[in-house]
Amino acid sequence: METIDRALFVSEGTPPYDDSPMQIGYNATILAPHMHAMCLELLEDHLKLGMHALDVGLGTGYLTACFAVMVGPQGRDVGVEHIPELVESSIKNIQKSAAAPLLKEASFSVHVGDGRQGWPEFAPYDAIHVGAAAPEIPPALIEQLKPGGRLVIPVGNIFQDLQVVDKNMDGTLSVRSKTSVRYVPLTSREAQIRGY
Numbered sequence: 001m002e003t004i005d006r007a008l009f010v011s012e013g014t015p016p017y018d019d020s021p022m023q024i025g026y027n028a029t030i031l032a033p034h035m036h037a038m039c040l041e042l043l044e045d046h047l048k049l050g051m052h053a054l055d056v057g058l059g060t061g062y063l064t065a066c067f068a069v070m071v072g073p074q075g076r077d078v079g080v081e082h083i084p085e086l087v088e089s090s091i092k093n094i095q096k097s098a099a100a101p102l103l104k105e106a107s108f109s110v111h112v113g114d115g116r117q118g119w120p121e122f123a124p125y126d127a128i129h130v131g132a133a134a135p136e137i138p139p140a141l142i143e144q145l146k147p148g149g150r151l152v153i154p155v156g157n158i159f160q161d162l163q164v165v166d167k168n169m170d171g172t173l174s175v176r177s178k179t180s181v182r183y184v185p186l187t188s189r190e191a192q193i194r195g196y
Contacts, residue, residue, distance in 0.1 A: 003069050006033065008096045009062040026083045027192050029184055030060045031131065039129055039152050040066060042164055042178065046127035046150045050074040054122075054144065056115030057081060057131035057186065061090030065099035067127070068108040077102070078119045079110040082189040087112050116186060118144040125149060132186035133160045147171060154183040 007016035010030060014022055021029040031039075040047075040063070047053055047070040055064040058079035068077040081087050087110055094103050094110070102108040111119060115130065116138045124146035130153040137153060142165070145151050151165040161177040168174060184192075 003098050004062065004065045005097065006036075006062060009060040009065075009093045024060055024086070026086060027184065027195055028057075028059055028083065028086060030062060035181070036063055036066070038162075038178070039063065040070075042152050043067075043127045043129060043150060044070075047071055048075075048126075051126035052076040052122060052124065052146070053078070053127040053129075054119055054125045054141075055079045055129050055131070056118065056141070058090055058110055059086060059131060061094045061110065063129060063131065064090070064110065065094050065097050067129075068094075068099040068102045071107070073102060073105055073107045075107060076122050077108045078122050078125075080113045080115040080119050081110070082112065082114050083192070084112045114188070116140065120144060128152070130154065130186060131183070133157070133181070133183040134186040137163070137165065138186075142167070142173070152178075154181050157185075 010016045019032050021032045024030050049072040051071050053067040058064045058081045064079035118140045123144035126149045128151040133154040145167045147169045149167050154160045155163045160181050162179050162181045164176050166174040
């Protein structure tokens with residue numbers, strides 16, 4: 001978080017370091033800094049140089065840029081967002097950050113797509129982060145998680161838990177709840193634009 005300045009990823013006039021989520025348009029938010037820190041800490045051992053990472057619901061691109069710096073040019077970092085305008089603005093944000101050189105290389109990319117389906121082209125992933133709450137863990141994300149990998153995802157509707165899902169080497173899953181959270185829902189583009 002020291003390498004990637006959050007101020008480059010919020011609107012002008014918005015206090016970038018206030019510890020609260022902020023609206024970014026299209027019924028989406030950028031997470032509060034403490035949630036970014038928690039997710040990075042939970043995924044740290046799965047974001048080493050050369051590893052593969054997927055960020056679902058990339059929003060402003062902040063966490064995706066952090067992932068890119070952590071896995072480096074030897075790794076692969078993919079961000080998926082279903083709102084094209086957010087993808088465009090996230091690319092502009094990333095281009096102003098320390099992750100910009102990685103975006104020019106084949107090791108870092110952002111895509112318009114339904115994050116509930118992940119991004120199979122570059123799977124399997126060592127680390128998957130989901131920035132919106134799913135009623136249940138999408139099967140496609142489990143399929144795209146590498147054995148030994150970790151998925152961090154908020155699960156629930158009104159009441160949500162940040163779940164840490166580890167895929168064991170034999171393909172079985174270990175799931176634990178880290179904390180109670182309140183995220184926007186992981187939904188279709190149409191439902192999100194309508195306001196869920």
